């Protein structure tokens with residue numbers, strides 16, 4: 001099937017608004033460079049973007065498309081403002097592009113440091129191509145929906161990832177059971193667009209919230225308190241599990 005036909009099909013499956021000119025151009029570039037060969041189905045249609053399963057040759061990939069028309073872009077600007085790396089023009093398109101690039105670069109930093117995130121593959125405009133987490137029939141479930149065989153093991157891994165992230169200067173800032181996938185019994189952290197540097201004036205507040213969210217979730221399964229986890233993450237305590 002030609003890529004134009006593929007896109008027509010996707011358009012019929014989702015809101016047309018997403019596929020503005022800039023998005024079509026980005027997808028076209030990614031397809032002509034061979035990063036995407038065809039689209040399968042939408043995995044998620046959220047407030048700030050859509051995620052599709054697609055194919056790159058024989059392998060599955062996940063394609064995250066940030067919306068150009070979004071009222072949440074003001075929120076995005078607020079986060080970007082603190083980030084000296086991302087001095088961008090204040091128009092909506094530039095901000096969304098910078099946002100996508102920021103998520104892509106953060107995925108790279110985390111992946112290289114050994115934090116389990118989807119491996120980043122390519123970024124063009126408001127589109128990111130990354131490793132698909134899931135199997136042939138369906139995408140991996142979110143932590144909130146997954147059946148946990150060993151909750152303690154998953155908690156311990158997430159605690160270690162949070163600590164490693166902090167050590168390389170990154171605070172997730174939207175960490176919860178909604179942004180962790182469970183694949184083959186292992187946690188995979190996603191949605192790293194809104195991360196902030198640990199030197200950000202808001203960093204500690206965000207980290208406390210991240211720690212609180214994940215503690216609240218795992219308290220159903222294991223005995224753990226926020227304070228202990230926070231100390232472990234910032235390096236004031238050596239062991240947690």
Ligand SMILES: Nc1ncnc2c1ncn2[C@@H]1O[C@H](COP(=O)(O)OP(=O)(O)O)[C@@H](O)[C@H]1O
Nearest residue numbers: 043044046048051062118131132133139190191
């Ligand atoms: N690499 C991936 N592989 C499989 N599913 C993914 C992947 N990335 C995201 N998803 C799915 O898409 C949803 C939305 O992605 P996310 O990055 O959390 O964006 P947002 O929450 O901003 O819409 C996730 O909840 C998850 O179900």
Ligand SMILES: [Mg+2]
Nearest residue numbers: 178179190191
């Ligand atoms: Mg999310």
